[in-house]
Amino acid sequence: MTVVLLPSLLAAEAGGRNRFELEAETLGAALRELPVASLVLDERGDLRRLVNVYVDGVDARDRDGLATELAGNETIRLVAAIAGGRR
């Protein structure tokens, strides 16, 4: 199972849950499974600029972004960027 960990504001928006276990083939598919998907992705389905996503500790933007493939045992951590974010 892939584990997704949410920061506090997203957890509040997800009914108080900060940890989700799910199965998905890609990072984008995993994020779209979340009840807070619309806060993480914009209406075009792109990752919001100031949301950082770490897949097993590696910035998803340094991998294949939302197309990053998942084997099913990763830990995905969502973090609000501290400053201007990365494109």
Next chain:
Amino acid sequence: MSVLVLVGTRKGLFLLESDDDRREWELAGPVLTGWSIFHAIADPRDGTIHAATNSEVYGATVHRSADRGETWARAEELGLPEDTGLTLEKTWHVEPGREGEDGRLWLGAAPGALFRTDDGGVSWAPVDGIVRHETRDRWHPGAGGMCCHSIALDPDEPHRIYVGISAAGVFGSEDGGETWTPANQGTAADFLPDPFPELGQCVHKLLVHPGRPERLWQQNHCGVYRSDDRGESWERLEANGLPSGFGFPLALDHREPDSAFVVPEESSENRVTPNGRLGVYRTRDGGSSWELLTDGLPQRAWGAVMREGFSSDRLDPPGIYLGTQSGSVFVSPDAGDTWVEAADQLPPILSVEAARS
């Protein structure tokens, strides 16, 4: 009965409650922590709170609560069509539909967008007549973005509605929002090469008087105006005793169409209340003259009141509500004659709206 005031701040939503005297207030909250509350209203039809909520990180949305802020749900569908090339930037103003229009509300947003819901805020559909307006390439954003911040419904004519967009101007619709016509004749746009264009004006707040719906008021970047013909023409009013024509907030007295309240700022270059005081100005003669209201307001202040940080209730006499960027809420329970400070030291206030509870 009591009065509930929803105070939207940069850091969550606060709730103030009082009896009908409106002089002693109890503060609750914050709720929706982490969100900037650009505007929040309690729908007079069912009491549901709707809040235009924005986050630098997580985007723009609308939250709603049917239990006075205990629990919240978020809009499930809200966005702009891909073929417009636009994406939602901010949500600015929620306007409940009329009595009998169950489930209908309107949402003003940036960039220059209007949405409508018919299911109580679960899904919001863009209003094509605004989003795809033929003059859109002549609109431009103000300092706060290209925000649709004012939505005024004619209380008597169910198909008539107005919006104010910065800086596109005032637009009116006679067909329920299908088509829109600019309504800016006589209002200035001093920042454009043609100071009196068809559109492009920077309206800051637009209201329709509930008892005389052909009368509209607006606080503009370039002046304070009144229209007596549904926006077909406008009369400029600040030379009749206001210290400045620049400002954002505007409030009306539901009993008296000739009354209006503004909180001017010194200028667009120096956005503080003039003369080092927090001054509310009231007219009771349609803008022919203005009086400074001072009783209970700070006489030494360099304040700022945002466009949604000022409102009135429907009691008799009406209460006037003012929230400052310095985190104070002032309430006048007697149409501006006297004021009490209902709360202080809140985060910067973006909106105040009163409702029966």
